[in-house]
Amino acid sequence: MGRTTILPTSPALIVARHSNQPEAVFTGYRIEARNYDLAATLSSGQAFRWRWTGQHWEGVIGDHWVRLASDPQGIVAETAVPNRDWTWLTDYLQACVNLEEIVATFPDDAPLQGAAAACRGLRLLRQEPWECLASFILSSTKQIVQIQQVIALLCSRYGSAVTVPAGHAPDFAFPRPEQLAGCSESELRDCRMGFRAPYLLTTARLIAAGRFDLNLPYQLPLEAARNHLMALPGVGRKIADCVLLFAYGRNEAFPVDVWVMRAICELYFPRRRISRSKLLAFTESHFGPFAGYAQQYLFHYMRVRRKSAT
DNA sequence: AACCAGGACACAA
DNA sequence: TTGTGTCATGGT
Numbered sequence: 001m002g003r004t005t006i007l008p009t010s011p012a013l014i015v016a017r018h019s020n021q022p023e024a025v026f027t028g029y030r031i032e033a034r035n036y037d038l039a040a041t042l043s044s045g046q047a048f049r050w051r052w053t054g055q056h057w058e059g060v061i062g063d064h065w066v067r068l069a070s071d072p073q074g075i076v077a078e079t080a081v082p083n084r085d086w087t088w089l090t091d092y093l094q095a096c097v098n099l100e101e102i103v104a105t106f107p108d109d110a111p112l113q114g115a116a117a118a119c120r121g122l123r124l125l126r127q128e129p130w131e132c133l134a135s136f137i138l139s140s141t142k143q144i145v146q147i148q149q150v151i152a153l154l155c156s157r158y159g160s161a162v163t164v165p166a167g168h169a170p171d172f173a174f175p176r177p178e179q180l181a182g183c184s185e186s187e188l189r190d191c192r193m194g195f196r197a198p199y200l201l202t203t204a205r206l207i208a209a210g211r212f213d214l215n216l217p218y219q220l221p222l223e224a225a226r227n228h229l230m231a232l233p234g235v236g237r238k239i240a241d242c243v244l245l246f247a248y249g250r251n252e253a254f255p256v257d258v259w260v261m262r263a264i265c266e267l268y269f270p271r272r273r274i275s276r277s278k279l280l281a282f283t284e285s286h287f288g289p290f291a292g293y294a295q296q297y298l299f300h301y302m303r304v305r306r307k308s309a310t
Numbered sequence: 311a312a313c314c315a316g317g318a319c320a321c322a323a
Numbered sequence: 324t325t326g327t328g329t330c331a332t333g334g335t
Contacts, residue, residue: 045316140317143334147316150332194331199318236318257316275325299316 027082033074033095037121042068044300046125046246048135048148049155049174060155061092062128063173065162080163094126102290111267112287112294115301122300124293125246129214130207131174132247133229136239137200138193146192153191158183180204199234206232217248225250245292254283254291263298 042050042057050059056078057068066089067078077089090096099121106112138154139147151174158179159172180188181204188197206212212232217225222244229240241255256264256279264279274282287294 136316139315141315141330142317142332143315145315145335146333189331192332195318195329196331234318238317242316255316258314259316277325303316 027079029077029079029083029086029089030071030073031075031077031090031093031095033093035099035121036070036075036093036095036123037119038068038070038075040119040121040300041123041125044122044296045144045303046296047127047132048139048144048151051148058171060162060171060173062088063160063162064088065164065168065171080165080168091126094123097123099123102293105288105290106294107286107288109268111263112297115263115297116294118304119297119300122297124251124296126249127247128174129217129243129247130177133214133232133235133239133243134174134180134200134203136242136246137203137232137234138196139242140196140234140239150191150193154188154193157191177204177207181208196234199232202233203235217244217250222250222252226253245295251290251292254287254295256280256283256295257299259299259302260295263302267298 038057039052042059043052047059050057053067055069059066059068064083065080069076075093075095077086103116106116135147135151138150142150155172155174156170158175160175160179162171162173164171180201183201183204185197185201188201191197193200203212207214213228216228220228225244225248226237226240229235229243230237235243238255238257241253244250244253245255254260261276261279264283265274268282269279283291283295
């Protein structure tokens with residue numbers, strides 16, 4: 001009872017709580033972690049299904065409803081259903097990666113060091129490829145709050161209900177490709193996704209029909225993996241790089257959106273005109289093997305800086 | 311109330 | 324190859 005270590009090398013340990021009333025049985029789990037800014041990580045535009053209740057972060061990973069909070073030892077999780085295997089959560093949160101080692105590989109320039117210092121504890125998650133792909137197809141020229149709204153609507157209409165704590169509002173898994181493949185384009189447009197609807201629909205149908213292999217990017221070189229994803233409608237360079245980084249764990253991938261574009265231009269090439277291709281070439285050569293982490297620091301740094309300025 | 315949002319795409323030159 | 328218009332929607 002009490003404490004059980006899962007894996008010999010895992011920093012995580014189980015903290016299970018039991019009750020006599022079956023309805024009240026929740027399973028708790030603590031992930032030991034240093035230098036993990038949960039709020040920054042869950043709200044930094046990688047994943048779109050987390051909401052802050054005032055005390056916890058609530059969301060759905062796969063078909064697991066979960067509630068997360070930081071504590072002095074790391075992260076405490078609470079689920080609606082008891083779990084024996086917690087790898088779905090530890091894989092997702094990536095708390096076992098040594099962030100100090102990663103930041104140490106960053107180039108020693110003022111802009112990036114400043115961003116890293118301002119966003120200490122910001123992590124990259126490891127998401128499920130389909131949800132990540134579909135989410136970023138819906139992300140183009142939309143604000144993060146709007147992406148969250150569209151995805152919440154999509155999940156509530158077409159996702160399967162997941163088990164939630166007694167008395168809690170219903171929550172839903174992200175819809176599987178097969179669940180969207182049967183939709184009409186107008187049904188998806190009713191989820192407020194606008195011109196992105198045909199992109200998502202065609203992509204869902206290709207995957208549901210087994211005509212697109214979502215496992216290939218795991219074993220292809222970066223550029224080939226990127227080209228494979230870019231064969232999908234609505235997936236260009238930026239969205240492909242987001243999926244490679246946030247789902248496939250390709251740490252070299254460096255998605256360049258409007259925020260990162262501004263960050264590079266302002267911080268690295270002030271008062272100079274630089275072509276997009278030169279900027280891409282710069283990002284590929286400058287930031288090292290964990291360029292994707294550097295990108296996330298620059299992205300988040302620009303956004304929190306703007307928020308505090310207004 | 312304009313401006314802009316984690317872009318992609320077809321088409322022009 | 325690089326530049327422009329278009330595509331919905333609604334938050335700030």
